[in-house]
Amino acid sequence: MKKTVFVGALSAAAFSAGLAHAQTTLETVQNRGELICGSNTGQAGFGAPDANGVWQGFDVGFCRALAAAVLNDPNAVTFVPLTSQTRFSALASSEVDVLARNTTWTFVRDVDLNLTFVGTNYYDGQGFMVTRDLGVSSALELDGATVCIETGTTTELNLADYFRVNNMSYEPVPVDTAAEAQQQYLAGACDVYTTDVSALASSRAAFAEPGDHAILPEVISKEPLGPVVRHGDDQWADIVQWTLFALIAAEELGVTSANVEELKAGSNNPEINRLLGVEGGFGEMFGLDNEWAARAIAAVGNYGELFASTIGDQTPIGLARGLNAQWTQGGLLYAPPFR
Amino acid sequence: MSSTTDPRLAEAAPKKRAFHPSMLLYDQRYRSITIQIFALFLLMLGAAWLIDNVINNLRLLGRTFSFNFLWQSAGYDINQRPIEYNSQMTHGRAALVGFLNTIILAIMGCALATILGVLAGVLRLSSNWIVSRLVTIYVEIFRNIPTLIWILIFGAVMAESMPAPSTFRGDDPASSMLFDAIAITNRGVYIPAIMFTTELGVLPLGPISPSWNWVLILAVLVAGVFANKYLIAHATRVQNATGIRPKTWWKSILVLFGPVILIFIGLGAYLEYPELRGFNFAGGTHLRNSFLAMWLGLGIYTGAFIAEIVRGGILAISKGQTEAAFALGLQPGKTMRLVILPQALRVIIPPLISQYLNLTKNTSLGLAVGYMDLRSTLGGITINQTGRELEGMLLLMAVYLAISLTISGLMNVYNSRVKLKER
Known part of the structure; x- marks a missing residue:
């Protein structure tokens, strides 16, 4: 009897291991009801817990925007602190869903480590x-x-x-x-x-x-830092990538956390309407609802607001926008069109 | 009468004849084998499942299994380099540098632990109350706090409380060198290095090419030890034949050190002193903070365990041996050296082996203070830069296994020489 139970458990474990691979990252995250975000071990301004133990920062804000887009709750994120040495193994072994931790986009990491860099959220050096x-x-x-x-x-x-x-x-x-x-x-x-x-x-x-x-x-x-996901789940990579682009495009289009509710009712700018899901039905194309971007922007603000509140020149970190200004301001931020 | 059979035989006969499958479970003769085969089967099943999982996961991730990364350029620098290395050399070379750093730390650590351990073990049995209590405090404090904490403490003390190299600068510096030769700074300790005016070139031995000068010195030193051994054996023979032991101490010193000193003079040996140049001291030998923290942390920590092993070994020798030695007129020091310790070694060596193995494996904590051992180079930076976790970890395991088995093999040879010979 005991042996039967053991063999049964073994095969059940093998079976469920097989199942876990069949599930997409989006389904895993939605079933779990929580996003697991690989974060810094503590880098003030980018990702560190504050005095109350709540994670704050520029990279943390991106994870919150992603959680708002996918799960409709910017606080449904668990932050896993990772050192430079452990971060890629943690991502490859599905310990985290996304890595947002001052990680430089390089050829070997992208190609040989089988990671997907979805974009750059901070141009550094x-x-x-x-x-x-x-x-x-x-x-x-x-x-x-x-x-x-x-x-x-x-x-x-x-x-x-x-x-x-x-x-x-x-x-x-x-x-x-x-x-x-x-x-x-x-x-x-x-x-x-x-x-x-x-x-x-x-x-x-x-x-x-x-x-x-x-x-x-x-x-x-050149150190282009950005969020990273695993190779092979293009749907999830698209979601992470376009959440980043949504924040960048929102700044360019003048959508802020203050006016997003108002603009969500509809405006006369078709691109804003497509971004906020008033028309176009973009969210459904990758398995979310159409208000995903509006929620992300409402949660943390657009790229400029997020930058200003975490690492901008009004904060103790005091970083100037520099290369990280919009392309229209002489910077490198350039989100592809929402079309 | 052949027609009638013994009833007892009739009863025994069917038992011999029939083998029923249920006997595999209920017959004591077969049951243990059945259980062992079943356990082996389960073990193999488990291993097969794990291996299958690894192969599957690697395939799902689109990864291949290859050690080619060892021949790619490493790209990173290593501070402590026993052999020539720069960032353009291969990951394999970097791993070799790390391996040598591990070996250096293991040998130095074992030496320190043994010296401290034997001293503390003997002193803890001292009849002097203060001495034995002081040693007890050392043993209890060091063996009851994790070695990693000690390593970090030594690292922090070196970095935080020693003077910076810049304080040695100027006409009236805030810090000065010990004997004008040793500089203790917050970046480590700089000691004079032995250099030669005559270089005999290097011995071409593949990746590790030691200088002929040092090979020669080592060879002469080993030859000296053997010559000294012969000298002592000769003295014993003379003593056995005539009853008078010839004086050997000055001959021993001459044989052991004379030729080495002659070679040093012949090669033009001189001391290179560290001196302040630019940001740091240059010249001499640099014992880095990371090395000192690891060496002291591991050596003193393991020394506390060895002290207990030595004490246990000495206490295992019956008091009668000491009394007999005293009765023969031997002084306490000689009693310890000639009677007690040789017998205690039999008890001491086997647990000592595991302490040496522990210390060697604990060198892999090096990354905590940035000591570039095998774990930090191959198992840390290389794995991280190339993403070859599985290959790197397997290689790391194989190397540590090989080191440990070698130590254990060598110590077992020594153990079989000192253990009680039964003829």
């Missing part, structure tokens, strides 16, 4: 932070310096290339998380802390004396 009393004003003066670097990142490879190309030597101090890097840097165990400029600004804002630290002018790499 790698920079260097030093203490002002070091008296360094250019990255080219860093020959022989000790550099704190997060392992398993593209910045690690850029750093090696940059020092090699410029015929300089350095001593890497590898660390696992941004928090550890900051601790080592503040303790003086390294002269330089290098990572994406946005993360440097975010770290510096959290320091006791932000004025004592300078970010050097050199930006040594």
Whole structure:
């Protein structure tokens, strides 16, 4: 009897494992009633829990918009903190539905790791932070310096290339998380802390004396950061991708969290009508209802509002829009037409 | 009378004859085999299910199983490089650097743990109240707090409380070097390095090419140890024949150190002192914070366990042995060295093997303080940059298994030499 039960359980497990693969990510998320979002281990402004334990930030906001679009509830998100080293395994093994965690879009990750980068939500580049009393004003003066670097990142490879190309030597101090890097840097165990400029600004804002630290002018790499999903589920990739485009297009079209309810009743701009589901029936094309984008915008605001409230120049992080302005403002943000 | 049969035989005969399948379950002779075959079957079924799952999942993800990534350019730098390495070399080379770092840490850690452990184990039995209590405090504190915490504490102490290299600068620096030779900074400790004016080139041994100078020194050192062994054996023979033991101490010192010193002089050995250059110290040997934290953390932690093993080994030797040695007029120190410890070794060696294995496996905690061991290079950065988790982890497991089996094999050989010989 016991053996029969065991064999039965074994085959049931095998069967359900087979079933789980047959289900699309959208169905999995909807059945679960919750989105699982791979997040930073704690990067102020981008993704970190606040004093009440509620996750806040730019990447977090994107996950909330996605949850609002798919589940009609911006709070139906579980955030899983992932280090640079664990993030891709977590995504590949379906531990998370989407990864929104300052992840750089590269060829190998896109092609060889079988990930799908749906777009760029922050155009970044790698920079260097030093203490002002070091008296360094250019990255080219860093020959022989000790550099704190997060392992398993593209910045690690850029750093090696940059020092090699410029015929300089350095001593890497590898660390696992941004928090550890900051601790080592503040303790003086390294002269330089290098990572994406946005993360440097975010770290510096959290320091006791932000004025004592300078970010050097050199930006040594292109770091397009964006949300990532698994290869092979194009429907889910489309949903994540167009949620991002919806936020970007909303800013371009002047749709904000304040006026979205009003515009949802219908306006004389057909593109806004298609975006907000008044006409066109776009949401149904990928298995959602037609108000998905309106809900996403109502939840976190458009791209500009999200940027301003989490990392913009009015926040302690104080990042300028720069490359992340709309294409009409001289930036790189360019959502394909909702047509 | 052949026509009548014994009733007892008639009863026994059918038992021998018929084998019924139910006997597999109810007959004691077969039951254990049945259960074992069944368990083996289940185990194989489980393994087959797991392997099938892996193959299926890899196929679903569109991934192939390949070790080709080991020959691709690594792209990342490693700070502690026992052999030549730069970011343009392969992932395989980076893994080899990590492997050597693991071995260096394991050997240094085992040496430190053994020295501390033997000292503390003997001292804990001291009749001096303060000494034995102090050692008890060391043992209880270190073995009851996880090794990772100790590693992090040593790492934090080095990084937070030691002076920065810049404080050594200027005419009236805030910090100065010990004996003008050793610089203790928050980036690690810089000690003088032995350099040679004459280089004999490198010994071409594939990926690891040691310098001939050091190979020669090592060879002479080993030869010296063997010569010394012969010297002692000769002294014992003379003592057995004549009853008078010739003096050997000055001959031993001459044989052990004389040739090595001559070679050092011949090759023009000199000490290269660390000096402040640019951001950091340059020259000398740099013991990084990560290495020191791992070395001290693992060595002192494991030393506490070895202390208990040594104490247990000594207590296992009957008190009569000590009394007999005292009765022969041996002093306490000699009693310990000549009578107690050689016998205690038989008890000490087997648990000591597992402590060495533990320490070696614990080196894989290196990533916590950024020590670039095998786990951090192959099992960390390489896996992350190439996405080959399965291949990388399998390789990692195979290498750690090989290291552990080698240590355990070597220690077992030593154990069979010191254990009680029964003839």
